[in-house]
Amino acid sequence: MFIDHIRIYAKAGDGGNGHVSFRREKFVPRGGPDGGDGGCGGHVILKVDPSTDNLRQYHFDPKLIAENGQHGSKYKRSGRGGKTVVGKVPPGTVVYRANADNVQDAVKLERSEEGIDLEPVADLTEEGQEFVLCSGGVGGKGNTHFKTSTHQTPTESTPGTEGDRGVYYLELRRIADAGLVGFPNAGKSTLISKLSHAHPKVASYPFTTLQPVVGVVEFGDFRRCTVADIPGLIEGAHENRGLGHEFLRHITRCRTLLFVIDMAGSEGRDPISDLEILRKEIREYDEELGDFPWIVLANKMDLEGADEKLKIFQARFPKVKIIPISAELEEGLEPLKEYLNEELGYRA
Template sequence: MFIDHIRIFAKAGDGGNGHVSFRREKFVPRGGPDGGDGGHGGHVKLIVDPSTDNLRSYHYDPKLLAENGQHGGRYKCTGRSGKVKIGRVPPGTVVYRANAATMQEAVQMERSDEGIDLEPIADLTDNGQEFILCHGGIGGKGNTNFKSATNQTPTEFTPGTEGEGGVYYLELRRIADAGLVGFPNAGKSTLIGKLSHAHPKVASYPFTTLQPVVGVVEFGDFRRCTVADIPGLIEGAHENRGLGHEFLRHITRCRVLMFVIDMAGSEGRDPISDLEILRREVREYDEELAAFPWMIVANKMDLEGSEELLQAFRDRFPKQTIIPISAEEETGLDELRAYLNETVAYRA
């Protein structure tokens, strides 16, 4: 099961209370204050783990709860601090906080989707990157801290503070150098399988791919790039029709968009119309995304009628880079690899 966005409840540990006590030993019947400080509450921390590729673990346990700090003790003993609770997330995770005035309100938000105002607080992209989601409470002071020349037997202490907590949303946005965008059955899965070592499901019916697939394309001299196969879009995807937002979020980090077009019109669609619809869906979803560099992969050139349609396509989009290929027959892939090597490849 692939989970790329989920709501969780996180609560850092509360600080332990300071202790009030006085030294009482044999031959020391009236010793001074010796109450220790409370321990600090544990933080809730997110760590980017490259071995994690989705948020499935939070589907089964959507809570991150850190330990409370222990209360202070006699003999100036400081309470033990609570352990940090660590949540592991994949690279490309965006963290949102649901604004709540009180912890009780946050708990109510956890049980309802109504009236939730989300605020982005972190964008976790680098392997090993850490982010403290909730800070633990501070331990209270024992009565030892309140001793003075005029107050030899203080009974004051401070309680530990409450740890931070609330409802948070985690959203995964796949990180890839290039994103394949196209209608269902345009041949994206076949293409990424031929370009890289990824093994997406390939079949002759729409929506074979139900989750983004990232493949690594290797070049010589230790150069490589990553290509994401984004599940097929449909018209109206920007309004979340089909699985619009579920898919479009994953191309917001790509350095170049590669529109894969069925140049033979084998599904009964017009290639020019296909590209215009895809460009419109991307623009309606995010104006900044529409300004990304983009090119056209003219697929299925092995089918009848593709050459004539390609010429009309070139006339309609004379300034765009168009690379004709047949993913099935593996023709034109060398030119496509050269394009990727020149535009987005990096040294591993």
């Protein structure tokens, strides 16, 4: 199960209360105040873990709750601080706070409902990066702190403060170095299965891929890169038609885009029109995506008519890098791997 966005509830620990007590030891029947301070509550922290590739761990338990601080006690003993909870997230996780009148209302809200106000609070991209999602409460002061020269037996203490809490949305926006962009049935799933050890579902009907599939492409000398087979795009995706934003948000963090075009037009489509529509949908969703590095993978070159259409396509886009391939027959994959290694390869 691949989970790329989820709502969670987070609650930091409350601070422990300060204690009121007085020394009552043998031969010290009227000792001074000795109430200890309360311990601080634990924080809720999100930490980027490169070994985590999605948010699946929060699907069945969508909450992060830290431990409360313990109360102070006599003999000036401070309460133990609450344990901090660390939630692991993959690189490229964007964190939003759900603003509502109260936490109970926010818990009931879904991301798609009207009226919910999402405030971005963190963009977690670097390995090991940490973000304090909720700060723990501060421990209260014991009555020891209220003793003065004129107030020898104070009975005052302060309670611990509450820890922060709230409802948050986690959204994964970078899942791979390169993203395969194309219409349904363009051959993206077949291609990634040939390039890597990923095993997406492959069939000859639209939207075979309903969730992103990430494959690791090995180049030798311990060099590699990751490529994502993302659900097929349709015209109007920037308006959230079809899988719309479920697809488009994933390519905002890819380092390069690989447009997979059915060069044979086997679905009755026109390759030139397909590329123009795909480019338009991407720009409409996010103008910055239009400036991303990109190339064209002319797929299905083994089918009749593909060679002729490729010549027309090259004449229409003379400055675009085009790599002819046949994912089904594994033809043209070596030039593609050389390109990926040169542009995106890194040592594991």
